[in-house]
Amino acid sequence: MAPTIGFFTRVLDDAAAAERYRIALEHIELAEQLGFETAWVAQHHLDGAEGGLPSPFVLLAAAAARTTRIRLGTAILTLAHEHPARAAEDAAVLDALSGGRAELGLGTGGSPRTLSAFGEDPALRRAIYDAKLVRLRSLLDGSGDVAIYPQQSTGLEGRIWQATFSVEGARAIGAQGDGLMLSRVQPVPADHTGAEPPRVWEVQRLLVDAYREALPVGVAPRILASRSVVVVDQADRRTVRALAETGIGRQVAQLHGVAPGSLSLDELLVRSETHLGTAAEVAESLAADSVAAEATEVSIQVHSVDPDASITARSLELFAREVAPALGWRAAPETQEERHVA
Secondary structure (H helix, E strand, O other): OOOEEEEEEOOOOOOOHHHHHHHHHHHHHHHHHOOOOEEEEOOOOOOOOOOOOOOHHHHHHHHHHHOOOOEEEEEEEEHHHOOHHHHHHHHHHHHHHHOOOEEEEEEOOOOHHHHHHOOOOHHHHHHHHHHHHHHHHHHHHOOOOOOOOOOOOOOHHHHEEEEOOOHHHHHHHHHOOOEEEEOOOOOOOOOOOOOOOOOHHHHHHHHHHHHHHHOOOOOOOOEEEEEEEEEOOHHHHHHHHHHHHHHHHHHHHHHHOOOOOOOOHHHHHHHOOEEEEOHHHHHHHHOOOHHHHHOOEEEEEOOOOOOOHHHHHHHHHHHHHHHHHHHOOEOOOOOOOHHHOO
């Protein structure tokens, strides 16, 4: 079955916090109107330049009040920082407010600095995450020694997702029957010997295969592929490409150790796995991504291009109305009233 489409934001608009949150909520409303299946938000602590949202459940609760259909997810909740009972209760309240639309994406996340600020030992991040996940799951499915309120009746425990970069992690996620969250970029494997880094779907193919093989019998796969996508009108193409060069250059330097200015913009776009261009160009670029094609959902984001809010909104419109149909990906139908958004 073809993937549905989702929208992801790190809430990184060049604005004060209140304006960032207003923009994010408007984009979530627009995504619902355009037929996106899910809106995902990232959690980051202490550093507004890395991500603008430390409290995802608060923003998603506001989004729930402004929407009726779109699913609302964390991508990710940095569980190693959280108290599992608090996280379970917050997720349950969001699920109640939204009428069962919450999706709970989890990961270790964070830096040594942020973990220390939350009273956790960074050296034990993985063990802390694993222990908190066990506790969180037991609170959501009712198997623990205490019951949370509101008690779960909508199956939120069956809407847990986990993020990973490794084959071993994907296998463990599959064995637990959770959804697999794949990043827009992937670290180069230590055993890679080619002159050029492999494409993200080439590395993630191994993760997807391990995940599918480990799933319990009867459990349907849930695979979310996040991808960097900026779709523009032809008239805006040159301007947005120029904007992209700075942000993507920083990303590639960080991931691949490439000196700024040593690659052309087109080479930077490939290295950063960024699909930027007109609807026809983006559709052609994404058509090569075999992992995205077999995912259950493809979630698009504008990072690391990070254009202004109007370009992001137009990208959502062009993706839903032109790119996704060209690829055979699924969007919910727009109503006649909703078609006036553009």
